[in-house]
Amino acid sequence: MTQRQSPTATIVDIHTHVYTPLFMEILRSRDAVPYIRSFPPDTSDRLIILPGEDSPDTPATSRGRPIGPDYYDISKKIEFMDTHGIDISVISLANPWLDFLPTEDALRVTQQVNDELNNLCASYPGRLYAFGALPLSGSVAEVIQEIKRLAQLRYVRGVIMGTSGLGDGLDDPRLDSVWGALQETKQTIFLHPHYGLPKEVYGSRQDNYGHVLALAMGFPMETTIAVARMFLSGVWDKWTKLSVLLAHSGGTLPFLAGRLESCILHDRHIMEKGKDEKRRTIWDILQNNILLDSVVYARAGLKAATEVAGSDRILFGTDHPFFPPLTNEEGGKEEQWLSVTMNYRAVQEEFEPKTLDGILGGNAIRLLRLE
Amino acid sequence: MTQRQSPTATIVDIHTHVYTPLFMEILRSRDAVPYIRSFPPDTSDRLIILPGEDSPDTPATSRGRPIGPDYYDISKKIEFMDTHGIDISVISLANPWLDFLPTEDALRVTQQVNDELNNLCASYPGRLYAFGALPLSGSVAEVIQEIKRLAQLRYVRGVIMGTSGLGDGLDDPRLDSVWGALQETKQTIFLHPHYGLPKEVYGSRQDNYGHVLALAMGFPMETTIAVARMFLSGVWDKWTKLSVLLAHSGGTLPFLAGRLESCILHDRHIMEKGKDEKRRTIWDILQNNILLDSVVYARAGLKAATEVAGSDRILFGTDHPFFPPLTNEEGGKEEQWLSVTMNYRAVQEEFEPKTLDGILGGNAIRLLRLE
Numbered sequence: 001m002t003q004r005q006s007p008t009a010t011i012v013d014i015h016t017h018v019y020t021p022l023f024m025e026i027l028r029s030r031d032a033v034p035y036i037r038s039f040p041p042d043t044s045d046r047l048i049i050l051p052g053e054d055s056p057d058t059p060a061t062s063r064g065r066p067i068g069p070d071y072y073d074i075s076k077k078i079e080f081m082d083t084h085g086i087d088i089s090v091i092s093l094a095n096p097w098l099d100f101l102p103t104e105d106a107l108r109v110t111q112q113v114n115d116e117l118n119n120l121c122a123s124y125p126g127r128l129y130a131f132g133a134l135p136l137s138g139s140v141a142e143v144i145q146e147i148k149r150l151a152q153l154r155y156v157r158g159v160i161m162g163t164s165g166l167g168d169g170l171d172d173p174r175l176d177s178v179w180g181a182l183q184e185t186k187q188t189i190f191l192h193p194h195y196g197l198p199k200e201v202y203g204s205r206q207d208n209y210g211h212v213l214a215l216a217m218g219f220p221m222e223t224t225i226a227v228a229r230m231f232l233s234g235v236w237d238k239w240t241k242l243s244v245l246l247a248h249s250g251g252t253l254p255f256l257a258g259r260l261e262s263c264i265l266h267d268r269h270i271m272e273k274g275k276d277e278k279r280r281t282i283w284d285i286l287q288n289n290i291l292l293d294s295v296v297y298a299r300a301g302l303k304a305a306t307e308v309a310g311s312d313r314i315l316f317g318t319d320h321p322f323f324p325p326l327t328n329e330e331g332g333k334e335e336q337w338l339s340v341t342m343n344y345r346a347v348q349e350e351f352e353p354k355t356l357d358g359i360l361g362g363n364a365i366r367l368l369r370l371e
Numbered sequence: 372m373t374q375r376q377s378p379t380a381t382i383v384d385i386h387t388h389v390y391t392p393l394f395m396e397i398l399r400s401r402d403a404v405p406y407i408r409s410f411p412p413d414t415s416d417r418l419i420i421l422p423g424e425d426s427p428d429t430p431a432t433s434r435g436r437p438i439g440p441d442y443y444d445i446s447k448k449i450e451f452m453d454t455h456g457i458d459i460s461v462i463s464l465a466n467p468w469l470d471f472l473p474t475e476d477a478l479r480v481t482q483q484v485n486d487e488l489n490n491l492c493a494s495y496p497g498r499l500y501a502f503g504a505l506p507l508s509g510s511v512a513e514v515i516q517e518i519k520r521l522a523q524l525r526y527v528r529g530v531i532m533g534t535s536g537l538g539d540g541l542d543d544p545r546l547d548s549v550w551g552a553l554q555e556t557k558q559t560i561f562l563h564p565h566y567g568l569p570k571e572v573y574g575s576r577q578d579n580y581g582h583v584l585a586l587a588m589g590f591p592m593e594t595t596i597a598v599a600r601m602f603l604s605g606v607w608d609k610w611t612k613l614s615v616l617l618a619h620s621g622g623t624l625p626f627l628a629g630r631l632e633s634c635i636l637h638d639r640h641i642m643e644k645g646k647d648e649k650r651r652t653i654w655d656i657l658q659n660n661i662l663l664d665s666v667v668y669a670r671a672g673l674k675a676a677t678e679v680a681g682s683d684r685i686l687f688g689t690d691h692p693f694f695p696p697l698t699n700e701e702g703g704k705e706e707q708w709l710s711v712t713m714n715y716r717a718v719q720e721e722f723e724p725k726t727l728d729g730i731l732g733g734n735a736i737r738l739l740r741l742e
Binding site for chain 2: 168169171172197198200201202203204205208209210211212213215216217220221222224225228229232233248249252254255256257258259260261262263264265266267268269270271273296297298299300301303304305307308323324325326338339342346
């Protein structure tokens with residue numbers, strides 16, 4: 001990435017996570033997933049975020065992941081950006097965000113964390129924007145109150161959300177007014193996985209494969225099912241301007257969109273139930289409501305993503321600080337990360353220079369109004 | 372499809388299911404999934420194959436599917452082929468195949484069903500070939516015995532398999548000699564989903580969506596996880612010639628291959644465990660061991676499939692007799708099926724004539740040795 005494609009292109013990373021001071025404090029104070037703790041004799045902190053990582057039987061090398069300053073020190077984020085030629089980052093809290101807060105704390109803590117995010121952006125003006133978090137364990141009224149407040153924060157351009165919504169998925173009718181408030185305030189939802197799939201689907205030898213099945217399969221499949229449920233429940237038929245950025249190039253939605261369409265057209269139950277409904281197709285929504293990041297690590301995924309969404313709706317991202325190089329020497333000079341260069345190389349090889357400039361930054365600047 | 376792309380091209384359907392007489396008899400005699408039964412007052416037969424379809428609470432329009440002569444009358448298969456311009460079909464038993472047989476019946480019944488398949492092919496010489504079934508609920512020795520017998524049957528070119536293998540997935544070391552026997556006899560495995568994902572992942576409103584989530588999401592995700600487990604367990608590192616045809620263009624594997632590769636390269640457990648191993652990459656296996664059908668219903672999926680496997684390893688299929696048109700009049704003249712024309716149109720629009728001829732038939736003729 002040292003070699004800029006175009007001297008005028010601005011590079012924007014829209015998929016990059018931070019742990020704010022208060023979020024770190026909360027994680028350190030907990031003793032159930034998600035939490036941060038060291039496992040003696042090793043004295044370094046490990047971050048345990050998935051239920052499947054929390055078993056004492058799990059090999060130490062698979063029990064969560066090391067957590068260091070890359071996760072919580074914003075100057076390390078800026079250093080990472082400089083190392084990779086990234087001009088602007090749209091930061092977001094990492095999963096599972098604040099989904100786990102007790103109801104009575106939800107609004108207050110979420111407001112504090114969102115203010116932290118906005119203040120981090122203010123400390124590097126022009127280089128950082130943010131997706132805020134929502135108090136989803138609070139009341140719907142509180143969620144909407146915070147959406148309206150976020151719209152007033154200078155550096156916030158939308159919200160990051162998981163797939164559980166208010167606890168019952170994104171096809172939950174209780175979310176209706178939440179979608180409405182997000183559409184009305186022109187905030188983009190960054191939809192990101194966390195919960196994965198039930199461990200049983202990975203079989204009895206899954207520990208042999210470290211985190212691979214949960215991260216490479218479970219995460220994108222979770223996203224795909226969540227957005228399919230949103231679509232099938234008619235969210236976009238009602239909220240026709242609602243904008244959703246899907247993590248990891250849509251999970252697997254670009255690949256499965258044709259099968260989804262065909263299964264709908266061949267389902268007798270849907271046909272009989274929907275006789276009088278005018279339903280928007282998945283193609284329509286992919287081209288008008290859905291944005292995709294470019295975090296798919298290969299040209300095959302980018303080809304499918306471009307075909308369904310158009311190259312003007314694909315946005316570069318890194319997933320920092322996850323997937324650090326395994327070979328990085330502690331304290332050594334920061335090198336470019338393989339996880340970033342894999343994605344960067346894929347977009348560089350796949351797209352013509354002008355299209356590439358859009359994907360690397362222009363699309364994000366336009367769609368997220370980054371001045 | 373009435374308009375042939377080339378007058379010389381032979382069209383081959385490699386994804387097309389049949390219910391042989393004995394298989395029908397077994398399904399009619401059962402009262403647990405899978406089974407065939409009518410639900411009064413409706414007197415027509417319905418086929419219940421998925422556990423999720425078997426609840427009395429399920430709406431009647433979602434309880435299994437109607438089953439008629441398209442499923443079990445081979446003359447209807449030939450009629451379907453003629454209607455769609457298909458010259459050759461490589462027929463296979465439909466899921467869940469014979470996975471459910473009592474151990475003591477497994478070999479005997481499987482042999483009978485495979486003989487039925489071979490005889491059906493013989494009754495339409497040159498138009499039908501078959502993937503056989505395996506007695507997977509029997510002993511490994513019986514499975515291997517049947518693989519060797521299948522290699523001698525004139526019209527059999529491989530086996531169809533689900534994702535459960537001997538009951539514990541396709542990364543089960545007990546399958547090692549099964550893979551060996553299949554490689555040695557040059558038979559292709561047609562890997563097909565059946566079990567889907569646990570219902571809980573579809574949430575509390577899934578009945579609103581008929582079969583859509585289970586079929587559009589669960590099926591391809593099941594296939595992807597199964598083949599990822601095979602790959603991660605090193606099956607192709609040992610059996611370097613083992614050929615596997617993946618249903619539905621690989622489930623979602625072409626889209627996720629980059630992420631799978633990245634997750635492996637960034638997993639500390641795999642790195643430390645595999646220090647001394649020489650592991651083939653997913654790219655190598657996609658280009659040398661995996662074949663993909665074209666049953667993905669849109670160009671986006673075909674683009675990803677072609678990028679990872681190459682257009683000379685993509686094979687046309689229909690998934691007949693599943694996904695019949697909902698509007699077909701009983702007893703009316705057979706019309707072309709939407710599920711078929713969606714796939715046909717996608718390949719026709721995506722590929723140049725010469726490549727198209729390969730995908731429509733040439734690749735299957737070459738790779739499956741259809742004389």
